[in-house]
Amino acid sequence: MDVRTQILDVATRRFAAQGYGGTSLSAIADEVGIRKASLLYHFPSKDELHRSVLDQVLSRWNEVLPRLLAAGSADRFDALLHETVRFFSEDPDRARLILRETLDNPVTMRERLLVAVAPWLQVIAGYVRRGQESGEVRADADPEAYLLHVIHLVVGGLAISDTLGIVLSPDGASSDIQRLTRELERIAKVSLFTDEGIERMNGRRAAAHAGSH
């Protein structure tokens, strides 16, 4: 692995764990095994390094998302939710970085959200509204507000999942994360769909499975 990638990896972990202000360039350089001055040859400033770390995380997500939206399967919501959970639980540092950035630089993050999140949020909200017309989605749900809460539930929840897990079993079993994510998906689904909608969704999935055998 080349030095640049090593620096990005270490910096991602450190920024996620201790934040921008709590991480020094020397600490990153030490862990990589080079001098601070050498790090500043690859990234001209601490700010540039931080930007690169964020860009890397967000671009990975921008690769995954359009593929999910384009899939267009019958139970699109199910797949979208599950893949989002998988993406952030695969590496919780992604979630921690986004959460930290939202706390540290709310103004910058607001602009980024407006550009990167708002458009496809409107698209999914459109699906939700169509679901309300057909009776599959609860009539009293607020599509945009609901989606924002679910995104936050996933991103924020996985950012602090190990801390939440400890309350379930003080010895810290790894099964706690599973228990938390299963309940998270239950909350997200049951607060969106009507009983009729859930039945229809299960019916479609059973049909799809039967057809593929």
Add this chain to the structure above:
Amino acid sequence: MDVRTQILDVATRRFAAQGYGGTSLSAIADEVGIRKASLLYHFPSKDELHRSVLDQVLSRWNEVLPRLLAAGSADRFDALLHETVRFFSEDPDRARLILRETLDNPVTMRERLLVAVAPWLQVIAGYVRRGQESGEVRADADPEAYLLHVIHLVVGGLAISDTLGIVLSPDGASSDIQRLTRELERIAKVSLFTDEGIERMNGRRAAAHAGSH
């Protein structure tokens, strides 16, 4: 207002906004209008000041919570949820401080949660289980995991509520926070109670209101 209280107020706001590492003692002292050395007369170290800020926030919450649990009204859950939302939306810095502490010092926060949160979480989880037996609460809900998600939904959601709100309406209307909290309470309730449970709850509330007139 005495100097000590002024220092605590300014420090609370700064720690919530920029975190521990991103806040300097000089910056706090400047805003209060004293010298850094004078600040260190009232609080012997930055760490002590930080501890005092956290203690102040958590002790306020420990005043409110037992009163809510002791109330023992029929729709206890409704009141508990609503008051928790009110407490943190009254001053979102409380939520930001707790969220930051969870990210910065997960080990310390885990111990604190085990001591301060786990006991009464078990109590409320007991209520939820009784609700499952009587059919008011959904049978497939995981009481402890559910409660942790709702706590996170409230605390984390209010910590970043202004950032989430901007996606709803780019000009940033204050009504967005209302829209978000209303949807938050809807998600929390509908994912916990069965339709029968909600009907019973509304019935009880109507009866209570009629009785009080």
Add this chain to the structure above:
DNA sequence: CCTACCGATCGGTAGG
């Protein structure tokens, strides 16, 4: 509550 000062560490530069 102040002035004056401390060593340590910060991000960053010069020059090789």
Add this chain to the structure above:
DNA sequence: CCTACCGATCGGTAGG
């Protein structure tokens, strides 16, 4: 990728 070094700022102390 290194050594050597910069000014600025950090948390904290001495002494009044």
